[in-house]
Amino acid sequence: xxxxxxxxxxxxxxxxxxxxxxxxxxxxxxxxxxxxxxxxxxxxxxxxxxxxxxxxxxxxxxxxxxxxxxxxxxxxxxxxxxxxxxxxxxxxxxxxxxxxxxxxxxxxxxxxxxxxxxxxxxxxxxxxxxxxxxxxxxxxxxxxxxxxxxxxxxxxxxxxxxxxxxxxxxxxxxxxxxxxxxxxxxxxxxxxxxxxxxxxxxxxxxxxxxxxxxxxxxxxxxxxxxxxxxxxxxxxxxxxxxxxx
Numbered sequence: 053x054x055x056x057x058x059x060x061x062x063x064x065x066x067x068x069x070x071x072x073x074x075x076x077x078x079x080x081x082x083x084x085x086x087x088x089x090x091x092x093x094x095x096x097x098x099x100x101x102x103x104x105x106x107x108x109x110x111x112x113x114x115x116x117x118x119x120x121x122x123x124x125x126x127x128x129x130x131x132x133x134x135x136x137x138x139x140x141x142x143x144x145x146x147x148x149x150x151x152x153x154x155x156x157x158x159x160x161x162x163x164x165x166x167x168x169x170x171x172x173x174x175x176x177x178x179x180x181x182x183x184x185x186x187x188x189x190x191x192x193x194x195x196x197x198x199x200x201x202x203x204x205x206x207x208x209x210x211x212x213x214x215x216x217x218x219x220x221x222x223x224x225x226x227x228x229x230x231x232x233x234x235x236x237x238x239x240x241x242x243x244x245x246x247x248x249x250x251x252x253x254x255x256x257x258x259x260x261x262x263x264x265x266x267x268x269x270x271x272x273x274x275x276x277x278x279x280x281x282x283x284x285x286x287x288x289x290x291x292x293x294x295x296x297x
Contacts, residue, residue, distance in 0.1 A: 053081045056223045057104070059097045063088040063227040064191035064220055068199060071216070073207035077296040084174070084184050084295065086199055088191035088224070089113070090123035101185070102126035108177070110170060110186035112194045114140045132173065136166045136194040147243060150250040154258050157197045158265035158276075167201055167281045174202075175290055192220040192254050197262060201281065204273055205288055206295055210263075220254040228252045 057065040065088070069081030082104060090109070093101075109131045111118055117140050123131060137160065145152050157163055170186065177184060188194035196217050203213045221228075235248050266276035277283050 055219070057085070057087075057100065059087070059093070059100060061092045061094050061097050062090060063224045064195075066191075066219065066223055068203065068216070071203065071206075071208045071212055073296060074209055075207050077207070077292075079203070079206055079208065080295050080297050082183060084186075084202070086191060086195050087185060087187040088195075089117075089121055089187060089189050090125060091121040093124040098124055098126050101129075105181055105183040106185050107179070107182035108132060108173070108184045110134050110173060110184065112136045112166070112186060112188040112198065114138065116140045117189060134166050134169050134173070136160075136163045136188070136197075138162050145251075147247040148250075150247070151258055151261055153193050154197075154261040155265060157193065158262055159269070163197075164280050164282075167198065168283065170198055171202075171205070171281070171283050171287065171291065174294070175287055177294070190220075190224065190252065192224070192252075193258075196220065196254060200259070200262065201277060205277060205283065205291055207292060210273075214256065214259050217259050218254055218256065224252070 053067065053070060055067055055070065057067065059065040064086070066086050067081055068084050068086060069079050071079045073079070085104065085106065106126050107129050109123065109125055109129055111123065111131055111133050112135060114135050114137055118133065125131060136157070174184065186195060186198060200213055200217060203216065204210070231252055232249065236245060240248065263273060266273050270276035270279050278285070
């Protein structure tokens with residue numbers, strides 16, 4: 053199975069299957085996909101998602117983002133809007149401070165409620181042949197945080213979760229190179245270029261900031277998931293039974 057999907061006009065389309073867990077099981081292939089937005093997909097891209105069996109799309113973007121850039125989805129698929137943040141302004145940070153996104157992703161009350169809604173949706177998915185895809189804009193920060201939590205719940209080692217988080221830089225390289233080339237043409241100075249780069253890539257320091265923040269508020273990632281997100285031990289066991297093999 054391929055981890056990075058061959059989507060030509062969308063960035064960061066990936067399968068989270070195939071990861072070994074601490075208990076010796078493996079995350080199931082072709083059950084849960086993650087990606088950037090779906091606004092530029094062409095017919096072949098949409099057909100590929102249909103072939104993968106995508107039936108449910110969890111849109112993590114704000115309402116403003118969904119209106120400005122509506123998704124192109126496979127026939128028979130349904131969009132479920134679960135915004136991580138209330139508005140798009142919470143995705144914008146001052147120059148040199150993009151890492152604060154990972155404070156907001158951990159501490160923001162609306163975000164934590166959204167994480168629980170996502171887990172509840174995954175728990176309610178009973179159809180074996182219906183694939184779930186969740187996405188934001190670039191598929192790296194909001195989507196990345198959801199994936200960190202999900203893989204942790206499934207028992208994937210933290211080192212592997214970090215590798216998956218950083219894989220965005222490979223999966224999105226073609227698009228990021230184009231974005232950067234266009235940004236440089238605007239006459240941006242070196243500080244502006246560095247800040248723009250911070251906003252389009254994933255970094256270990258971002259990942260570490262999120263983990264450290266969860267530990268600071270709940271002593272461990274496990275406790276954060278239970279106490280701050282609100283996922284019960286029984287629900288964790290059920291998620292593992294559904295999405296591991």
